[in-house]
Amino acid sequence: MIEKIKSLEKIARELEPEKETQEELTQKVINHSDDFLANLSDEKAFFQNPEPKDQDQLSEAPTAIEELLKCLRSNVEYDGINAASGGHMGYVPGGGLYPSALGDFLAAMSNKYAGIYFPAPGAARMENMLIRWMNELMSFPSGATGNLTSGGSISNLIAVVTAREAAEVRASHFDKLVVYLSDxxxxxxxxALRIAGLGEAHLRYLPVDSEFRIDISTLDATIAKDRDSGLIPFFINASLGTTNTGTIDPIDSMATIARRHKVWFHVDAAYGGFFRMLPEIREKTKGIEKADSITLDPHKSLFLPFGTGAVLIKDLKSVYKAHRYTADYLQDLVDSDSEVNAADVSPELTKHFRGLRMWLPLKLFGLKPFRAALEEKMLLAQYFRKQIKKEDGFEVAPVPDLSITMFRYIPADGDANAFNEKLIKAIQDDGRIFLSSTSIHGIFWIRVAIVVFRTHKDKIDLLLSIIKEKVRTLDK
Ligand SMILES: Cc1ncc(COP(=O)(O)O)c(C=O)c1O
Structure with a gap:
């Protein structure tokens, strides 16, 4: 057996290469990333490679790093949306700050177990400090809790299941619950509602005004009517930055109504939350401090790489009721009086130490450039809107609250929706800038979502020239 162990050890040690080999690997990866970044501003924002590539298979034999990086470049990095590019203005783009990549490297290298305080007190303290900072940014009280999630979807799920526990929802209530939101x-x-078992809840879609903001004139009466008829008003959702148009709902008035009726009030600030670093948006989002829960996405307006969300919740007791478990094999854990375990406030146990990818750039750069970048993106959206509006035939959406705007071209003849479908296809086929479209109440709009930290005025000017060029070709 000893001989067998020794021979296995010899092979297993290949998992820990010699120092020189490790240095060589690191250097090659750095060279690869340097090359990617050096070419980024001139590269396309969207690669369409219709030919399916050979799916490379795993094998017993090793593969050289050069070959792997080559495969990564052509099969992954230069395929689909180039999300690191300043030309990516589709959907709600993300970021990918360089120090975050270094933070991920360090987190993977030390492999700290950030889910629980006891095995990684420093990691837990770091993540909790970031959550406290976000709570302060949202004017939440010091007793509020939160979690660094993988993204807004999981944040919304944590908020929903916590609201479910807070309201002591039982199976017999499922088809009586009412959720208030806009389309x-x-x-x-x-x-999240469906995953939380609440798929039978009634969804009350409140109307929106001409700026796509929830019209709350009927909310108070609708809740009262629902309660009178035996239903259970359960959850009100406001958006701080809708996905389509970046619109901010009337948070303060909605909070007041939610309080009056004792209904859980959630603000989905996945896209817009960090714009509260700007005094103007802080003013516009007054009342958010009255929310029960808030979803944030540092991988959107804090420019971090994908896989970084956050949820903030005031009622720790209900978060624990929804998520906290213990087990025999965890009996050695010692709780901290002051630090929350991430595992007790989320579905995860062993989790990525994602705090490091957030902490490193925030500390390294300080908050000032983040604030500047957010204001720049907002002004760029206004600049784009102003410029495109000057051109004949273009219609624009209302003045944006944040950094997403929309436009469409109305051709002299023919159906406008059909024309704009062709226009978005032509822009995507061109690939220098990536935009996506949406349909709101039957109207086809092309969206410009300015969120990537690398998007500056030169890219907006390029976009304006591409749009004009494509319209000239299509509207002959
Ligand atoms: C307003 C809003 N909420 C939630 C989400 C979901 O977030 P994620 O994609 O990070 O899961 C998004 C995504 O774009 C969003 O725009």
Missing amino acids: QAHHSLQK
Whole structure:
């Protein structure tokens, strides 16, 4: 047996290469990433490679790093949306700050177990410090809790299941629950309800005004009527930055109504939350401090790489009721009086130490450039809107609250929706800038979502010239 162990050890040690080999690997990966970044501003924002590539298979034999990086470049990095590019203005783009990549490297290298305080007190303290900072940004009280999630969808799920526990929902209540939202709310909320077992809840879609903002004139009466008829008003959702148009719902008035009726009030600030670093948006989002829960996405307006969300919740007791478990094999754990375990406030146990990818850039750069970048993106959206509006035939959406705007071209003849479908296809086929479209109340709009930290005025000017060029070709 000893001989067998020794021979296995010899092979297993290949998992820990010699220092020189490790240095060589690191250097090659750095060279690869340097090359990617050096070419980024001139590269396309969207690669369409219709030919399916050979799916490379795993094998017993090793593969050289050069070959792997080559495969990564052509099969992954230069395929589909180039999400790191300043030309990516589709959907709600993300970021990918360089120090976050270094933070991920360090987190994977030390492999700290950030789910529980006892095995990784420093990691838990770091993540909790970031949550406290976000709670302060949202004017939440010091006793509020939260979690660094993998994204807004999981944040919304944590908020929904916590609201379910807070309201002591039982199976017999499922088809009596009522959720109040607009048709501009992100679909992850409906998905969260279904995952939480609340798919039978009634969804009351409140009307939106001409700026796609929830019209709350009927909310108070609707809740009262629902309660009178034996239903259970359960959850009100406001958006701080809708996905379609970046609109901010009337948070303060909605909070007041929610309080009056003792209904859980959630603000989905996945896209817009960090714009509260700007005094103007802080003012516009007054009342958020009255929410019960807030979803944030640092991988959107804090420019972090995908896989970084956050949820903030005031009622720790209900979060624990929804998520906290113990087990025989965890009996050695010692709780901290002051630090919350991430595992007790989320579905995860062993989790990625994602705090490091957030902490490193925030500390390294300080908050100032983040604030500047957010204001720049908002102004760029206004600049784009102003410029495109000057051109003949273009219609624009209302003045944006944040950094998403929309436009469409109305051709002299023919159906406008059909024309804009062709226009978005032509822009995507071109690939220098990536935009996506949406349909709101039967109207086809092309969206410009300015969220990537690398998007500056030169890219907006390029976009304006591409749009004009494509319209000239299509509207002959
Ligand atoms: C307003 C809003 N909420 C929630 C989500 C879902 O977030 P994620 O994609 O990070 O899961 C999004 C995604 O774009 C969003 O825009």
